[in-house]
Amino acid sequence: MVMDPPPRRSGDGPTRAGTAAAGTAVRPGGHVRDRPAAGGPRDARGASGIARRRWRPGPAGLSRSGLGWGQVRRWPGRSLALWLCLTTTFVLGGALPLVATSTSRTALAETLARSAGLTVEQKVAGPDAFGAFRRVVDGQVRATLGDRLAPGAAYGRLGPLELATVNGHPRPARPGRPRLEATSFAPPSPADGASDAAEQDAAGGDARIAMSGADARRLGLQVGDDLCLAPVAGGATWCARLGGLHGGRGGPEGLTQPARGTAGLTMPLADLFQLARLAPGGTVVAGLTYRLDPAHAAELPPGRLAGEIDRLVAALEAAGRRVPSSPAAALARFEAEQRATSAWLRTLTALVVLEGLVASLGVANRLLDGWRAQAAVLRARGWGWRQVWQVELTTLGWIFAGAVAAALPLDGALSGAAGAIPRPRSDGSPELVGGISVPLVGLAVTLVTASALGALSAPARPLRPRSRPAPGERGRLASAVLGLPGIAVLIPSLLRGSGAAADPWGSLAPVAGALLVGIAMAYPPARLRHSGHDPAAVLARGQVRSRPLQHMGVTLVLMLATATIVLAAPAAAAASIASSRAARAMDVEAAGTCLGATVMAWTGLAVHVRRTGERRRREYAGLAGHGLGEGQVRRSLALERRWTWWCGLGGGSLLGLALEASHLPGAAMPPWSAVGFAVAALCVLAAGAAGGARLADREPARIDPLTAGAISDEA
Amino acid sequence: MKPERIPPAPLVRIRRLARTYPASSGPVAALRGVDLDLAEGTRLAVMGRSGSGKSTLLDVLAGLEPPDGGEVHVAGHDLGHLSRRERDLYRRRVVGYVWQQFEVGILPGLTVFQNVLAPQLAGGRSRGDRRRTATVLLQALRLGGRLEARPSELTPIEARRLAVAVALANGPRLLLLDEITAGLDRVAARGLLDDLDGLVGRTRTAVVLVTHDARLCDHVDRVLVLRDGMVLADVASSAAIP
Numbered sequence: 036m037v038m039d040p041p042p043r044r045s046g047d048g049p050t051r052a053g054t055a056a057a058g059t060a061v062r063p064g065g066h067v068r069d070r071p072a073a074g075g076p077r078d079a080r081g082a083s084g085i086a087r088r089r090w091r092p093g094p095a096g097l098s099r100s101g102l103g104w105g106q107v108r109r110w111p112g113r114s115l116a117l118w119l120c121l122t123t124t125f126v127l128g129g130a131l132p133l134v135a136t137s138t139s140r141t142a143l144a145e146t147l148a149r150s151a152g153l154t155v156e157q158k159v160a161g162p163d164a165f166g167a168f169r170r171v172v173d174g175q176v177r178a179t180l181g182d183r184l185a186p187g188a189a190y191g192r193l194g195p196l197e198l199a200t201v202n203g204h205p206r207p208a209r210p211g212r213p214r215l216e217a218t219s220f221a222p223p224s225p226a227d228g229a230s231d232a233a234e235q236d237a238a239g240g241d242a243r244i245a246m247s248g249a250d251a252r253r254l255g256l257q258v259g260d261d262l263c264l265a266p267v268a269g270g271a272t273w274c275a276r277l278g279g280l281h282g283g284r285g286g287p288e289g290l291t292q293p294a295r296g297t298a299g300l301t302m303p304l305a306d307l308f309q310l311a312r313l314a315p316g317g318t319v320v321a322g323l324t325y326r327l328d329p330a331h332a333a334e335l336p337p338g339r340l341a342g343e344i345d346r347l348v349a350a351l352e353a354a355g356r357r358v359p360s361s362p363a364a365a366l367a368r369f370e371a372e373q374r375a376t377s378a379w380l381r382t383l384t385a386l387v388v389l390e391g392l393v394a395s396l397g398v399a400n401r402l403l404d405g406w407r408a409q410a411a412v413l414r415a416r417g418w419g420w421r422q423v424w425q426v427e428l429t430t431l432g433w434i435f436a437g438a439v440a441a442a443l444p445l446d447g448a449l450s451g452a453a454g455a456i457p458r459p460r461s462d463g464s465p466e467l468v469g470g471i472s473v474p475l476v477g478l479a480v481t482l483v484t485a486s487a488l489g490a491l492s493a494p495a496r497p498l499r500p501r502s503r504p505a506p507g508e509r510g511r512l513a514s515a516v517l518g519l520p521g522i523a524v525l526i527p528s529l530l531r532g533s534g535a536a537a538d539p540w541g542s543l544a545p546v547a548g549a550l551l552v553g554i555a556m557a558y559p560p561a562r563l564r565h566s567g568h569d570p571a572a573v574l575a576r577g578q579v580r581s582r583p584l585q586h587m588g589v590t591l592v593l594m595l596a597t598a599t600i601v602l603a604a605p606a607a608a609a610a611s612i613a614s615s616r617a618a619r620a621m622d623v624e625a626a627g628t629c630l631g632a633t634v635m636a637w638t639g640l641a642v643h644v645r646r647t648g649e650r651r652r653r654e655y656a657g658l659a660g661h662g663l664g665e666g667q668v669r670r671s672l673a674l675e676r677r678w679t680w681w682c683g684l685g686g687g688s689l690l691g692l693a694l695e696a697s698h699l700p701g702a703a704m705p706p707w708s709a710v711g712f713a714v715a716a717l718c719v720l721a722a723g724a725a726g727g728a729r730l731a732d733r734e735p736a737r738i739d740p741l742t743a744g745a746i747s748d749e750a
Numbered sequence: 751m752k753p754e755r756i757p758p759a760p761l762v763r764i765r766r767l768a769r770t771y772p773a774s775s776g777p778v779a780a781l782r783g784v785d786l787d788l789a790e791g792t793r794l795a796v797m798g799r800s801g802s803g804k805s806t807l808l809d810v811l812a813g814l815e816p817p818d819g820g821e822v823h824v825a826g827h828d829l830g831h832l833s834r835r836e837r838d839l840y841r842r843r844v845v846g847y848v849w850q851q852f853e854v855g856i857l858p859g860l861t862v863f864q865n866v867l868a869p870q871l872a873g874g875r876s877r878g879d880r881r882r883t884a885t886v887l888l889q890a891l892r893l894g895g896r897l898e899a900r901p902s903e904l905t906p907i908e909a910r911r912l913a914v915a916v917a918l919a920n921g922p923r924l925l926l927l928d929e930i931t932a933g934l935d936r937v938a939a940r941g942l943l944d945d946l947d948g949l950v951g952r953t954r955t956a957v958v959l960v961t962h963d964a965r966l967c968d969h970v971d972r973v974l975v976l977r978d979g980m981v982l983a984d985v986a987s988s989a990a991i992p
Binding site: 093094095096097098099102105106109409412413414415416417418419420422495496497498 | 809812814835837838839840841842843846847849851854855856857859860861863864867868869871872873877880881897898916917919920
């Protein structure tokens with residue numbers, strides 16, 4: 036047989052095509068299609084346009100990464116759905132731990148500001164003993180707690196006293212007339228106190244006292260009155276002039292508020308000790324106050340700090356000192372509340388991240404399904420599974436990178452708006468990256484593993500139409516199902532804060548969800564079980580029985596979304612009435628989580644509905660010849676979907692209620708409001724799912740035997 | 751003594767090839783004891799009734815189906831004992847295949863030019879080499895003017911030409927064509943085979959062509975006739991031309 040080169044025919048391309056393919060500027064083939072007809076409308080573009088066309092590069096080439104990007108462009112809807120799921124997961128998975136940390140920090144600051152300081156008292160005989168007491172206690176406090184407790188006021192107290200004369204007139208004791216308690220506030224340091232007393236002595240004893248205006252009115256005193264005081268227990272009197280009135284009772288900061296029925300008066304420390312010397316065996320009660328310094332106190336977990344303070348209190352009491360007030364109890368109470376809130380937030384995070392993971396996996400599989408037919412051809416032409424995997428990784432990598440790029444600024448903005456990132460400091464960034472890294476790593480590992488399993492099991496021959504899932508698809512599904520329990524346990528442990536205890540509910544919730552899905556799949560509704568010979572129900576029942584796994588992913592997504600909404604609803608409902616900034620940030624984040632969970636569920640459902648719709652029409656196409664009508668196909672699809680939705684909504688509600696009962700973070704809302712919010716949110720979820728399904732599956736239910744089983748270009 | 755000249759080993763050497771498929775009614779033997787030798791540059795037509803095992807023979811030669819019994823050696827590869835990776839390399843370097851439903855071998859999302867580039871991406875060839883090969887093949891198969899067309903825009907004969915170009919993209923030593931001319935009129939079929947002859951004649955690529963059309967036998971050197979999975983006849987094409 037003679038093999039001559041083929042004759043060149045007109046229209047097949049000019050001879051310079053070979054040169055063009057080598058990379059020159061002339062387009063191979065020089066196809067006439069691009070050449071505008073003379074006198075045509077394109078002439079108006081002028082010579083420059085023609086010149087540009089002449090320099091047009093050769094035909095678009097191809098690389099494996101280009102093939103991956105081509106999948107993104109070829110399936111824009113699926114790519115967008117995957118991007119949406121990934122972005123939502125990253126935003127919520129990053130923001131929730133951040134808000135939890137921030138909420139804890141803000142609440143701690145509020146607790147520290149509200150809590151009583153540490154007060155230490157001891158009876159002292161004179162200014163020297165007062166100074167010694169102060170030095171010893173200061174040293175002890177500093178040695179135990181360092182800068183976490185800042186010194187407050189130092190005071191001396193003496194009482195009870197009674198008014199002997201006013202302006203030289205005796206003031207007889209009368210029932211109901213308040214007794215007096217003298218207080219002196221020492222300057223900040225012991226050395227200052229000593230010099231102050233010395234100055235008072237040098238002033239010649241023209242003593243002046245002060246008291247609150249309210250107490251002066253009760254006693255009928257005015258500024259300038261000369262008062263003589265005597266200890267109730269008896270003794271000489273001591274006189275002074277009322278030199279001034281002040282607004283509050285108990286001196287600065289209300290630290291030494293006198294007992295009920297007692298009027299307080301303040302005087303210099305030297306006068307206080309002079310007055311004490313007049314009483315038989317009279318001693319002054321010296322007191323020191325300390326406040327928690329928020330900047331340093333927050334360095335220790337509240338529980339540990341409370342323990343340190345308790346240890347200090349015990350040491351002080353062992354030394355014979357009295358400790359009337361301590362912040363340890365408030366800190367311990369805060370620790371317990373914080374543990375509950377933290378566990379609730381961790382469970383919420385685990386739920387929403389897991390939902391994102393399942394939804395992303397389902398949508399990614401759908402996206403890669405489009406590539407699977409091409410991969411099979413290329414495998415048959417000698418591509419290795421690693422090369423197929425590389426294209427899949429590139430496809431997923433583009434979308435993954437896009438999601439991370441969108442999520443980081445979104446996360447920062449949302450967390451900043453919720454007050455989670457302190458302003459203007461940027462030290463929230465490491466926390467932000469730390470928070471987002473958990474869902475990021477979890478999703479990356481899952482997607483990479485699933486795509487590797489898919490590529491490994493990709494058949495090496497062109498796919499023919501088939502109604503059953505291909506091995507690759509089954510492999511991915513199996514990997515997802517097998518991977519869920521591991522991830523379910525992994526995520527809460529990764530999210531566990533350093534000071535928080537383990538939360539078994541966070542780990543058990545997704546496992547319980549998977550069990551509920553399994554039970555629901557095993558027991559299809561009565562409508563399907565007792566459907567008789569209704570063709571639509573028979574078809575739906577056949578699908579449910581023969582392929583129970585096909586709805587598992589989307590049912591789990593719906594179930595997790597529902598549980599998330601039920602769990603987050605009480606906090607989200609309380610967002611508008613939250614009292615503190617920390618609580619408001621948490622409640623706003625809970626509302627955002629409800630929204631994110633809903634969006635992901637809608638996306639997953641829409642992709643699933645479209646996929647099952649296309650698949651069923653292909654599978655049932657051949658039945659048209661046997662009298663299967665369009666209406667029956669629609670009804671069969673509706674039955675399958677209804678079953679999925681009831682499983683998801685019902686199972687998710689049960690799971691959410693169980694989690695809610697176990698966590699109950701002490702929401703400030705009455706229960707009926709929370710229930711109302713949850714019901715409204717679930718209605719929105721269901722209505723959106725139904726609307727999304729209608730939009731996604733808008734193909735007419737036209738079944739055509741001629742196209743039965745045909746592999747078509749789905750683009 | 752004059753040394754005896756040893757004939758070169760054939761490109762394809764098949765001995766007692768058997769291939770069986772499981773079925774609900776019991777195993778179905780698609781091939782039963784097929785023997786075949788095929789030298790480089792030889793063109794072989796495989797003929798026979800539907801179900802005689804023609805496509806199965808091609809699948810085995812393509813490395814898509816492992817033989818159940820017998821020996822199959824192609825270009826030094828024992829197809830019964832290839833690892834997964836070796837099988838990939840074999841498919842990439844040794845064989846090119848145009849399936850009976852030739853559309854399934856064409857990637858719908860890519861252009862004509864990219865379709866010919868795609869199989870080459872697995873090898874270590876340079877970008878320039880890949881483009882040059884694709885251009886030469888498409889020119890020779892009269893698709894030089896359709897480089898940026900999508901497969902859905904091609905006519906049936908153009909789509910077949912593209913399928914052949916894709917199968918030849920990696921420079922195979924054995925080209926398998928499964929009923930590539932089915933549905934074409936005689937002139938179009940001959941035109942396609944003429945162009946193919948021009949391409950493979952230069953590279954000494956062996957061709958196995960499954961066909962039902964005995965009039966195309968003037969394009970081949972030998973004709974193998976299968977019946978019920980066994981070789982009924984293996985004759986020179988001149989003897990088979992009606």
